[in-house]
Structure formats: structure tokens, C-alpha cells
Amino acid sequence: MSLVFPHTFVPWFRSVAPYIHAHRGKTFVVAIAGEAIAAGKLATLAQDLALIHAMGIKIVLVHGFRPQVEEQLRAKGHRSRFSHGMRVTDAVALDGAQEAAGQLRYEIEAAFSQGLPNTPMAGSQVRVVSGNFITARPVGIVDGVDFQHTGLVRKIDATGIRRAVEFGAIVLLSPFGFSPTGEAFNLSMEDVACSAAIALQADKLLYLTEVRGIPLDPADPDSDIDQELALADARKLLAALPNPVQPTDTAFYLQHAVKAAEGGVERVHIVPFSVDGSVLIESFTHDGVGTMIVDEKLESLREAGPDDIGGILQLIEPFERDGTLVKRDRTEIERDIGVYSVIEHDGVIFGCAALYPYPEARTGEMAALTVSPQVQGQGDGERILKRIEQRARAERLDSIFVLTTRTMHWFIKRGFVPVEPEWLPDARKRKYNWDRRSQVLVKKLA
Structure with missing residues (x-):
């Protein structure tokens, strides 16, 4: 049996x-x-x-x-x-x-x-x-x-x-x-x-x-x-x-x-x-x-819309459950859907990321970068990162940053450098979770 x-x-x-x-x-x-x-x-x-x-x-x-x-x-x-x-x-x-x-x-x-x-x-x-x-x-x-x-x-x-x-x-x-x-x-x-x-x-x-x-x-x-x-x-x-x-x-x-x-x-x-x-x-x-x-x-890399909310939730939920990502509820994603970019293939979302800009500091946070385990290792993460960088440049930002506890090496390989949490813009610093002790990494945009 x-x-x-x-x-x-x-x-x-x-x-x-x-x-x-x-x-x-x-x-x-x-x-x-x-x-x-x-x-x-x-x-x-x-x-x-x-x-x-x-x-x-x-x-x-x-x-x-x-x-x-x-x-x-x-x-x-x-x-x-x-x-x-x-x-x-x-x-x-x-x-x-x-x-x-x-x-x-x-x-x-x-x-x-x-x-x-x-x-x-x-x-x-x-x-x-x-x-x-x-x-x-x-x-x-x-x-x-x-x-x-x-x-x-x-x-x-x-x-x-x-x-x-x-x-x-x-x-x-x-x-x-x-x-x-x-x-x-x-x-x-x-x-x-x-x-x-x-x-x-x-x-x-x-x-x-x-x-x-x-x-x-x-x-x-x-x-x-x-x-x-x-x-x-x-x-x-x-x-x-x-x-x-x-x-x-x-x-x-x-x-x-x-x-x-x-x-x-x-x-x-x-x-x-x-x-x-x-x-x-x-x-x-x-x-x-x-x-x-x-x-x-059939594969498209595009900005997210309201119809993508369910797909994004389904994609990130396993990573929130194991602690890789900070949990985001549906209301938050519905409110912020315009800052997300997604990779879709044949109607199914396989990757996403969000860009939260801080214009006063000329920087932005890339958050919720996620690629489905089914397609990891095929370059989708790099494609989403490039799209977020393009969006940041379009908003006249000089850099982007991420907070992570488990994927520091992936970002460092792609031009990010570690900084102290004190580097964060004041608005983001106030929301920093000192118990989680996330590593802050920054990438300068040419």
C-alpha cells in the first residue's frame, strides 16, 4: 500500500x-x-x-x-x-x-x-x-x-x-x-x-x-x-x-x-x-x-491590479507562515495594490514585489519580493528586481532598500550593501521592528 x-x-x-x-x-x-x-x-x-x-x-x-x-x-x-x-x-x-x-x-x-x-x-x-x-x-x-x-x-x-x-x-x-x-x-x-x-x-x-x-x-x-x-x-x-x-x-x-x-x-x-x-x-x-x-x-511582467490581489495573497502566504516575509493582510494589499509588480504566466501569478517610495529621502523600500518555489532559479527574481528599479528611477529615487532576515546573500550578489537601521528614512525607522532585527540593505541606482 x-x-x-x-x-x-x-x-x-x-x-x-x-x-x-x-x-x-x-x-x-x-x-x-x-x-x-x-x-x-x-x-x-x-x-x-x-x-x-x-x-x-x-x-x-x-x-x-x-x-x-x-x-x-x-x-x-x-x-x-x-x-x-x-x-x-x-x-x-x-x-x-x-x-x-x-x-x-x-x-x-x-x-x-x-x-x-x-x-x-x-x-x-x-x-x-x-x-x-x-x-x-x-x-x-x-x-x-x-x-x-x-x-x-x-x-x-x-x-x-x-x-x-x-x-x-x-x-x-x-x-x-x-x-x-x-x-x-x-x-x-x-x-x-x-x-x-x-x-x-x-x-x-x-x-x-x-x-x-x-x-x-x-x-x-x-x-x-x-x-x-x-x-x-x-x-x-x-x-x-x-x-x-x-x-x-x-x-x-x-x-x-x-x-x-x-x-x-x-x-x-x-x-x-x-x-x-x-x-x-x-x-x-x-x-x-x-x-x-x-x-x-504568455509570460508578462507588469504592474498589479485589483484582480491580482488573490493571486498575490496565495503566493506570499507560505513565506509569511515560515517567517521569511512579514505578514500582510488582505486590506493592506488592497490598499497598496498600485505599488506591486507581478510576473504572470498563462493567468497564474508566479512572482511579485512592491515599491514603497520615500520621496523626501529620495529612496524607496522594495517589499514582499516573492517567487513561487515552482520557478525559483529561472531568473524571475532578477526580472522583478529590475522592474522595481525602473519604477524607482521613474519616481526620481536615488536608491532602493530592503529589510530581510534570511536572503541577505541574494541581495548582496545583486549590488545591495548592508547598512545600520539608523540609515532608514525617519518615517520607516519609526516602523522598524527591533525584535525582528531585520538586516537593512541598500542599492544605489545609477
Whole structure:
């Protein structure tokens, strides 16, 4: 029997609550590469998606089937042909693709039907709906290559899909489409997912793939992953990359992510299926585990407003409780909200600080500097400090000071020097808590 430790579980659960509230009622299109299913990830993915579904999130699931089609063709003694990064689908390949899709649909529906006690699926009731939601057209002949039964998405039945998800079902889309004459076409999972997300104006499109995300250095696939790419930067990167051939090429998923973002999808994610729970980590934590492409950067450093009071209170409360910060009640923060600056990411406040000016002494106090433990060590503290310095200069102050009992070294590293409490402006000196014996540190502003 596993043990649950309240001192770790409760803070963690509270930390994901803002994402649960933000995502409720939203539509996620989740595209899973066939390689993930071949690697045995289907059961845990179904558990994670059932959990997300239980939180009130509407899910459209698109599956790929590249390795499964390859297996069918090998069994038939038939060799695959590819060109321009797409499969050439002759009659034998079409037959193999249909068999692979049918088998995968059966396996996916079975995975969502599990309800064994003592598993994440216990008590879940997930209905999976599939159908002819996709109208397709042929790729045709490109540079002399006849792609035969390979197609592209012409239209998505967004109305039919919305009705199904509003009814409470997970909609399952296979990479197959049909022409108005009933001809079947083999499609790519990436094209289907992108087209569905655009047609539905989905809030998220997640590609669960064999790649880790978009590397910071495309020439070095082992370099760190770029956690967040603005759409403009993603376009520039895509234009500089060679045309993709393999799914592991940097441009392969990026091209579809850019298209989806340009089509109005708010957030597009490329995440690795090799990381257990990657869909949950990407959707319910600050940093995620892959790359997110957005039209604009989601992180903003700005001045606080009345709507930020609750977020500031939630952020500083643990530090007040352990004595790092002096306790401030809600009334005080409401009164002084105009002196606060905050760092916000995707609607959640992760850092704050306040500047209380003393114009007669040409100095100001930086107070309540706080960064969430989830993002400490990533430079947010320095960014808030620079914003407070900018505000102080704008008010024609010559210096800023802080009072601290535990973080002296952090401030000293950033140009602050210790002084005696007698240095404080008279108005602040009268409020100095001699029992707390806070260290006073001052930084001159150039």
C-alpha cells in the first residue's frame, strides 16, 4: 500500500488548482503518434485522458499509425514508398492502413473501457465516439509522383464533433477521410489533428510524439528544449530549416504547429510520449515537459491590479507562515495594490514585489519580493528586481532598500550593501521592528 504524505500532496494539489479552473470546459485536441501505441503507452495515456476528461475538459483524440501500417505491409510482403515526407498509398497500402486503423480503434476503445478497482480508471465512464467526421481530397501528382490514395483534409465536421463532446464523449479521429463520392484516402495524423484543432478553434493542440520538443539549437538535437516559442519566432525557425522527411526532423511537427497557431489555436504543444504523464505535466504545470507555440509570449511582467490581489495573497502566504516575509493582510494589499509588480504566466501569478517610495529621502523600500518555489532559479527574481528599479528611477529615487532576515546573500550578489537601521528614512525607522532585527540593505541606482 502506497503512502500519501499530506505535507507534500496538499501543496502540490493546490498548485495545480489554477490550471484545473482555467481548463474546465475547454477543448483539447490530443494527437498521439502510432509509435507511442507501439511502445505500449496506450494504457497510461487513456488513464491520463480519462482524468482530464473528468475535470470537465472536452477531448478530441487523433491517433497515428505509421508503425502499424508498416507491420501490415511487411506481413503482406509489400514495400513502403515515401516521397515529400508522405506515404505513397497504393491499393495494398490502403488495405493495410484500413486494417491497422480498425485494430487501433478497437484497442483505444478497449483502453477507455477499463474500470478495474485500484486503478486510475476505477469508477470512470468514458464514451468514445468515432465516425465519418473528415472529408478528404487526393494529394494527386506532385513532381511526377502519383500519391494515389494518399489524401489531405478538405473539411472537418466541426458541428458533429462539438455535439459529441458536449454530450460528454471523447471523439476519436482516425487518419482516414472520404471524398463526396465515397473514395477513401489515407491521411496523416498531423494533418488531421491540425485541421480539427483549427475547425474547432481548440484551446490546445497537443502532439504526443517521438521527439522531445523543439531544441534550442536545431543543429544539436540533444540541446535543451525551447519551452515556449512565440509564433513569430517559430515561423522564422521553420523558414530556416530544410523540408522535413522523417518525423524526427525538427520541422516535421513544427510545420503543423505553426499552421495551427496561425489558424487560431491558442496553444500548440509538442511533447514526448517517452515521459510518463507528459500530457498531464504539460497541461498542469508551469514549465511543462515539451515545447509550446503561442501567438504571443504568455509570460508578462507588469504592474498589479485589483484582480491580482488573490493571486498575490496565495503566493506570499507560505513565506509569511515560515517567517521569511512579514505578514500582510488582505486590506493592506488592497490598499497598496498600485505599488506591486507581478510576473504572470498563462493567468497564474508566479512572482511579485512592491515599491514603497520615500520621496523626501529620495529612496524607496522594495517589499514582499516573492517567487513561487515552482520557478525559483529561472531568473524571475532578477526580472522583478529590475522592474522595481525602473519604477524607482521613474519616481526620481536615488536608491532602493530592503529589510530581510534570511536572503541577505541574494541581495548582496545583486549590488545591495548592508547598512545600520539608523540609515532608514525617519518615517520607516519609526516602523522598524527591533525584535525582528531585520538586516537593512541598500542599492544605489545609477
